[in-house]
Amino acid sequence: MTLRLYNSFSGQKEDFKPLSGNHVGIYVCGITAYDDCHLGHARAAVVFDIIVRYLRHRGFKVTHVQNITDIDDKIINRAREKGVSFKELSEHYTGEFHRDMEALGVARPDVEPRATGHIQDIIRLIETLVSKGYAYAVEGNVFFSVENFHGYGRLSHRSLEEMQAGARVEIDPRKRHPMDFALWKSGKPGEPAWESPWGPGRPGWHIECSAMSIRYLGETFDIHGGGQDLIFPHHENEVAQSVAATGKPFVRYFVHNGFVTINGEKMSKSLGNFLTIKEILSGYHPEALRLFLLSKHYRSPLDYSEDLIREKQVSLDRIYVTLAEALDAVASPAISPTIHPGASATGISPSTEVETAYSRINNLKELFYQAMDDDFNTAQAMGHVFDAVKGINTLLQISKKGPDQDCLAAIGAGVSAIREVGQVLGLFSTDTKSYLEGRRAEKLSKLSLTADQIRDLIHQREEARAKKDWAVADAIRKKLAGANIILKDSPQGTTWEIKE
């Protein structure tokens, strides 16, 4: 089976074949370290985290490079506002970024280069562009000449004429063409600056990604990723600079993730609907956030609301409950968890219910890979996971009536299949018991009752039930229900849960 992915260059899904054998080089545009990361950063991070995980899972050797922009106008301005150095500011927010990523379960890239660590690479690249006639220096600035580069607009599918027609920006009179962009910016007094052939200054935004991707992945590499907003001008400019400098193709597949809106509106500081990763994780499990981000295809816009994330939290709880019950069932010492259910499953029961459950479990992996091979269709993949969960639940139901070896083996196989695909999605990685205990503690903390008080009431109800005093028993059930506590009676006794 071939992995197919959507290439922004062609606007179509294409078969993915790495440049050299089994090795995949992927460069993802990271953050500019001047503020806390928000939900949009979380989406991009999780999308590319899963792409990298899936490529590796499929047997590719992946080199994942993701930059951090640590010098830039926004950083300089913010540092000035706060009265700290640009370095202190960018280091602070880089640290916050790392904490957020760790909380989200996003794996660290193999290389995490920073612009200020590659000034010499950048200067050399600009010199090449100047010497080849693609760039010109004016008053300590260096601009890239879009007219001299044929093919400008190929990625964003726009011509220079179209772009000029829509220009809304005041044009820098030093530019020869309105669309020319800065490779090197001269430093005003007091601004951070590095020595260069054009005088002291700092790199433009786009050039760092060309310099660092070429350094770590070579002049031509497989995948370049980022948010859709980066297509123009950032990635268009990267392509122009890189191709002009090397004379070779730059990136083979451009992959862009869609945007996040909040209650239907674009996130923006002026609207006051900016949600940081920290804010969301203070109320929801990181895997619930991941589940939410995966619930829609990565290229589509994704709308966030409290209702939706809460729904994902409930779904995640449900899956963990199933996994926990399945593990309990399988833990029976008489049963070997290594039995493969597929072969023995067929025919052991005439019930189609059981057959369906077996196939839901046994088909999971194949269907999951099919979905992921089709441009990382995580929404579809999750549908298959839910099917497998249903299959496990069916068998759990049956095994409660009379455990049978094949049934328990299938349950075990289901758990390991879900765990396996979960590794690709970054889900179900927490120990089931600690997950459920954590969730209970979290919900309990929002309650007016303590666990001891609840246990007392349950005890009183047990006594009433023993006397078949249903009126008292039901009154206690009702009272607890009023506090959002659901009682579950079973032959082993009564347990309780807190409703979301």
Added chain:
RNA sequence: GGCGGCAUAGCCAAGAGGUAAGGCAGCGGUCUGCAAAACCGUUAUUCUCCGGUUCGAAUCCGGAUGCCGCCUCCA
């Protein structure tokens, strides 16, 4: 003004020529003293609207309407 995207049940969402996955909510049932959980069944004769191509269209083409993004820093 230019470029691009999206419109699928009460809500979220997959499907991209062969007769509508999955999740949430709802309803009926099994189980239960009553419940809860779980499971089973059910919930879009139809995919914004109007034309066209085709044996066949939610899927392709043309048009209309609505929403969104980019063109300026942005994941």
